[in-house]
Amino acid sequence: MATERPHLAVIGAGPAGLAASLAAAAHGVRVTLIDSAAGAGGQFYRRPPAGLGARHPEALHHRWRTWRRLGGALAARVEAGTITHLADHHVWCVEPVGPVGPVEPVEFVVHALLGPLQEEPVTVRADAVLLATGGYEKVLPFPGWTLPGVVTAGGAQAMLKGGLVVPGQRAVVAGTGPLLLPVATGLAAAGVEVAALVESADPKAFLRWPLALAAQPGKVAEGVRYGAQLLRHHVKLLPRHTVVAAHGEQRLDAVTVAALDTQGRVGPGTERRIACDTLAVGHGMLAHIDLAESLGCRIDGLNVAVDEEQRTDVPGVWAAGETTGIGGAALSLAEGHIAGRSAAARLTGTRPDPHTWARAARSRRRAREFFAALDTVYAPPAHWTEQVTDDTVVCRCEEVTAGAVRNAVDELGAGDVRTVKLLTRAGMGWCQGRMCEPAVAGLTGCEQTPARRLLARPVPLGVLARAGDPEND
Structure with missing residues (x-):
């Protein structure tokens, strides 16, 4: 019976x-996808809901065939009962039950909140977690x-992909990173006048990574296609530039950009x-590591550390995709396949096919090398904090300014992000510092470190109180 299979x-x-x-x-494991x-x-395969009647949703994607294959396979597995898909479930904690050790198996309880109001508690028990x-x-x-009209690049893309x-x-598209290209071209194709693409990186820096580029000809061709689209839509490209200020009274009406020297x-x-x-x-981008941290997984920098099978150092816990390091959809697919096969092998006592395993491992290695080059090239300007005035709000939740953060360091002796948080409340709001931590770390001159949050998202106190009641399991 399906219910007797190991559960992931x-x-x-x-x-x-x-x-x-x-x-x-596909390898004998019962899966609950939450x-x-x-x-x-x-976000990568975000689509408009059917009710919007989009006639050509594939126009917003450059890998629509891959999504059709994945989406079709998921639907078939859900219909067959081998995968249960729990949508609109917000996981706030994963709890190991029983002894935790290097050999002994552990059962896990996944705590989630259902629905847009996130008030209905749901628990899922499993033999392993990915x-x-x-x-x-x-x-x-x-x-x-903070002016209305200033949005994140991903937010603009989500509005277009998910809501048309x-x-x-x-618009001006600015910052750094490969996400800016699809955002700028997507907005232009949708009829927005994109006045400029402001990229702080220097494109010539890619010439220092010839082997990584040569190993990913598809990615290079993709970049060329984006460049051609920018030209077709008359989008002005400003490399080695940055936004230094946004202007407006009630909402945004202009931005000031400036060139960067070789020192940033x-x-x-x-x-x-x-x-x-x-x-x-x-x-x-930054990796979501809250659940991994609460489980005690080793964190390497700001990413979850995994071995060649995508296993963390906590028995029964695997990790894959951006949570182990930002690397794009192709790398996430390769890591996910490896992690799923590894989890199935461990839970069922079988061995993965070595040829399939080798192909996925090869794709993973090449993608990791490519994105290691991107990480080096697409770095924020080294001296970006010099443009942040003292009256600039840094923590929007608690309305803490850059001046308050600097004062905590210069006058009160704070030497790390946590102490600044205690002295200024920066990071104590609804987002728990996810938005402002990089900024606070930059202003204090400290390296950003994992925040070690106990819960992955805010939880109603009543739900938290009932979570430990056996009758609610």
Whole structure:
């Protein structure tokens, strides 16, 4: 019977979670796929709901065939009963039950909240857990960044992909990272006048990574296609530039951009003002590691550490995709497949096919090398904090300014992000520092370290009180 099979809980239904679920289910494991979105696919495969009647949703994607294959396979597995897909479920804690050791198996209880109001508690028991929780955008402040009309690059893309709406009529796309290209071209194709793509990186820096580029000809061709689309839509490309301020009274009406010198500082006299009603800005991504941290998984820098099988150092816990390091959809698919096969092998006592395993491992290695090069090239300007004025709000939840953060360091002796948090309340709001931590770390001159949050998201006190009641399991 299906219910007698080993049970794997996969948290996150993006590329990594989908690949892992399908691989595990194909090899004799019962899978529960848990995700906070209303539909599978994550941000990369985000689609408009059927009710909007989009005639060509594939126009918003460059890997639609892959999604059709993954989505079709998931639907077939759900119909067959080998995968249970719990959409709109927000996981706030994963709890090991029983002894935890290097050999002994552990049962896990996944605690989630159901629905948009996140008030109905749900628990899922499983023999193992696979974390595919993805990543979120890194946000760096600048004067005016809290104005209406300033959105994250991923937010602008989500509006377009998920709602078929655009954030404005004339946009500037700015920051750094490969996400800026699809955002700029997507907005332009949707009829938005994209006044400029402002990229702080220097494209010539890619020439220092010839082997990584040669190993990914598809990615290079993809970049060329984006460049051609920018030219076709007359989008001005400003490399080695950055946004230094956003302007407006009630909402955004212009931005000031400036050129960067070789040290990452704004060049005097290079400022120019660009009229716009939308600024889509992003400075890369950070991994979602809250659940891994609460389980005691080893963290390498700001990513979950895994071995060649995508296993964490906690028995019964695997991790794949952006949570182990930002690397794009192709890397997430490869890691998810490896993790799903590994989990199935461990739970069923079988061995994966070596040829299939080798192909996925080869794809993973090449993708990791490519994105290691991207991480080096697409780094925020080294001296971005010099443009953050003292009256610039850094923590939006608690309305803490950059001046307050600097005062905590210079006058009160704070030497790390946690102490700044205690002295200023920066990071104590609804997002628990996810938005402001990079900024606070930069302003204090400290390296950003894992926050070690006990819970992955805010939880109603009543739900938390009932979580330990056996009658609620």
